[in-house]
Amino acid sequence: MSARGTSSRHVVVVGAGVAGLAAAHRLLVSGARVTVLEASGRVGGKLLPGEIAGVRVDLGAESMLARRPEAVALAREVGLADRLQPPATASASIWTRGALRPMPKGHVMGVPGTAAALAGVLSDEGLARIERDADLSRTEVGDDVAVGAYVAARLGREVVDRLVEPLLGGVYAGDAYRISLRSAVPQLYQAAKTHDSLTEAVREIQARAAAGGQTGPVFMGIEGGVGSLPLAVAESVRARGGEIVTGAPVTELRRADGGTWRVVAQDRELHADAVIVAVPAPAAAALLRAEAPAAAAELAAVEYASMALVTLAYRRAETALPEGSGFLVPPVDGHTIKASTFASHKWGWIADDDPGLLVLRTSVGRYGETEILRRDDADLVDLSRHDLREATGLAAEPVATRVTRWTDGLPQYPVGHHARVARVRGHVAALPGLALCGAHLDGVGIPACIASAYAAVDQIHGDLAAVQELTAHPVQSLHGGAGE
Numbered sequence: 001m002s003a004r005g006t007s008s009r010h011v012v013v014v015g016a017g018v019a020g021l022a023a024a025h026r027l028l029v030s031g032a033r034v035t036v037l038e039a040s041g042r043v044g045g046k047l048l049p050g051e052i053a054g055v056r057v058d059l060g061a062e063s064m065l066a067r068r069p070e071a072v073a074l075a076r077e078v079g080l081a082d083r084l085q086p087p088a089t090a091s092a093s094i095w096t097r098g099a100l101r102p103m104p105k106g107h108v109m110g111v112p113g114t115a116a117a118l119a120g121v122l123s124d125e126g127l128a129r130i131e132r133d134a135d136l137s138r139t140e141v142g143d144d145v146a147v148g149a150y151v152a153a154r155l156g157r158e159v160v161d162r163l164v165e166p167l168l169g170g171v172y173a174g175d176a177y178r179i180s181l182r183s184a185v186p187q188l189y190q191a192a193k194t195h196d197s198l199t200e201a202v203r204e205i206q207a208r209a210a211a212g213g214q215t216g217p218v219f220m221g222i223e224g225g226v227g228s229l230p231l232a233v234a235e236s237v238r239a240r241g242g243e244i245v246t247g248a249p250v251t252e253l254r255r256a257d258g259g260t261w262r263v264v265a266q267d268r269e270l271h272a273d274a275v276i277v278a279v280p281a282p283a284a285a286a287l288l289r290a291e292a293p294a295a296a297a298e299l300a301a302v303e304y305a306s307m308a309l310v311t312l313a314y315r316r317a318e319t320a321l322p323e324g325s326g327f328l329v330p331p332v333d334g335h336t337i338k339a340s341t342f343a344s345h346k347w348g349w350i351a352d353d354d355p356g357l358l359v360l361r362t363s364v365g366r367y368g369e370t371e372i373l374r375r376d377d378a379d380l381v382d383l384s385r386h387d388l389r390e391a392t393g394l395a396a397e398p399v400a401t402r403v404t405r406w407t408d409g410l411p412q413y414p415v416g417h418h419a420r421v422a423r424v425r426g427h428v429a430a431l432p433g434l435a436l437c438g439a440h441l442d443g444v445g446i447p448a449c450i451a452s453a454y455a456a457v458d459q460i461h462g463d464l465a466a467v468q469e470l471t472a473h474p475v476q477s478l479h480g481g482a483g484e
Contacts, residue, residue: 011460012037012263012272014250014287017045018446019437020278021233022074023453024242027276030457034242035272037265039249039283043234046409046439047446049227053313053400055353057343057361058225060309060406061446063087065478066220068447070454071229075222078232083224086217088348093327095335095391096121096162100327106206109185109478110164111151113202122158129156130199138196144415147185148176154198166328169338171444171477173305173410174367183417183474218478223349226446253277253287261433274433274460278453280304281411281440288428295427298420302440304408306373307365310384311343311402316358318396321345326360327391336372336383337362340391357399362388367412377403411440422471435459435467443475451475 009032013020016038024034050059064071066086075084092103106117115130122130133154141150147168148160165176172179182189191201222228234244245265252264256271263270277284281302288296326341343359344351350359362384365373375383381401388394421441428434435456442452455466 009033009273010035010271011274011276012261012270013276013278014253014263015039015045015278015283015438016043016230016234016244016246017278017438017449018047018230018233019045019439019449019453020276021230021237022070022450023276023278023437023457024237024244025074025078025233025240026454026457028237028240028242030461034237035270036237036242036244037248037250037263037270038244038246039279041247043244043246044227044230046406047227047230048404049225049231050311050402050404052311052359052402053354053357055313055350055357055359056224057311057350057359058227059311059402059404061226062341062343062347063219063221064226064229064446066217068445068451068475070447070450071445072220074233074450075229078229078236080222080229080232083222083228085221085223085348087219087221087325087346088351089323089325089345090218091324093322093324094121094163094166095327095329096333097123100322100391103328104163107163108188108202108205109147109476110159110167111155111185111188111198111202112159113199113206115199118159118163121162126156126158126162130159133199134197136197139192139198141181141189141192144180144182144189144418146177146415147179147181150181150192151176151198161332162330165332166330166338169331169366170328170363172367172412173307173338173363173365174412178367178412178414180413180415180417183413184476186474186476221347229446250287253291255291255431259432272433274435276453276456276460277434277436278438278456280408280438282408284436284438284440292427292431292434295424298424298427299440301420303367303412303414305365305367305410305412306370306405306407307363307409308373308380308406309361309363309404310337310380311359311361311404312381312384312388312398313400314358314360314394314396314398316344316356319358319394321358321360321392321394329387329391331366335387335390337364337387338366339363340384340388360388373405373407377401410444413444418471418474421474425467425471429459429464433460442470443477445475445477448475448477 195201285299437452437456
């Protein structure tokens, strides 16, 4: 199917998260007729706008990487240009060894270019261990390696446990000793293949970034919350003639005569020239089981982590939080929360909505932690307040609280994830008019989801260049300061 010939084509997009909506938007621009089918009663997936004590907040992801073009560009395309806002402060801390300490600079996802970059965060022994990196023989990374294992072998476990783990945990809610270096920190993987010293590899990445002259904020938000992005995209999709049907779980996806596809959603049956599957891996596996069983088996093996966000509102006059956007928490210290964002400090519109209110949030839950998420909402609020009091001295009573649970919300990228994605796409490529996109493939951040959506659109147009690029170079997802 060529892009030129899509005007008479009907494409069904399964899933109305940001990836599915971005795919629908791109398809409509190319002239296709589009139907989006969403199982739940709303659009947006893990992007969820909400409110607490009358103040607009995000109840899901709260920022998007601005150093990649996809998310910011899409926001502008759908009329949100004048609402794009960078964080009011990018100064974060890390709660480690009993104190809030300034987040170090001069590192790549917690991996430093010099020992001095982590002074104050690591012990003297930990800093001395980093210095030994230059004297070690080369550590081969092969086809892939776990981030934690590789970094610990070069720089010592303290670097991993005190900095890499909380940063990666903020993105994946995962375990640094399981997470793939190639998929999660691809630029570091590539540099590690050609350098004997890890710190030297980091310094080269930093020098290359400096030479590239990247300016402007690393992250961007949207006034009212990034949860407004999928709503604006959905509005644009409808304005362009696309149909979005919520409360319509797809129960069957089969090839039909003439190379078309039959899509069954409850009592509705659609026939499409192409289908883009933009749902999490387990749901995608169920849909592909009949026509692409090998791909379905691979997708069914993708693991997920669950988490909860606890949002709290306080009277500003009763609080005395530290400056900055919040803090990260290394799991090695045994605390419940893994991060806290001082939302009223970080986002100007939250402070403007009610200057007398202070909103913050904590995140709870990592891969493999199931017991903590069985607690009821009141317990999660109490546990969060306990840790906040210990970290910051905040003892005031909140005027409002909200707990938002994201069950199986974050796909895990273990060692070999890139190979699994390549196998899935290889199996799907044998079925013309079918493509996949979403957070379980090439990156969990908003730009990564949008990039995978655009690659899926190109694929059903017959252009595999973007898919091949993403397979070779996944989009690195970063932690937006604290609590993203």
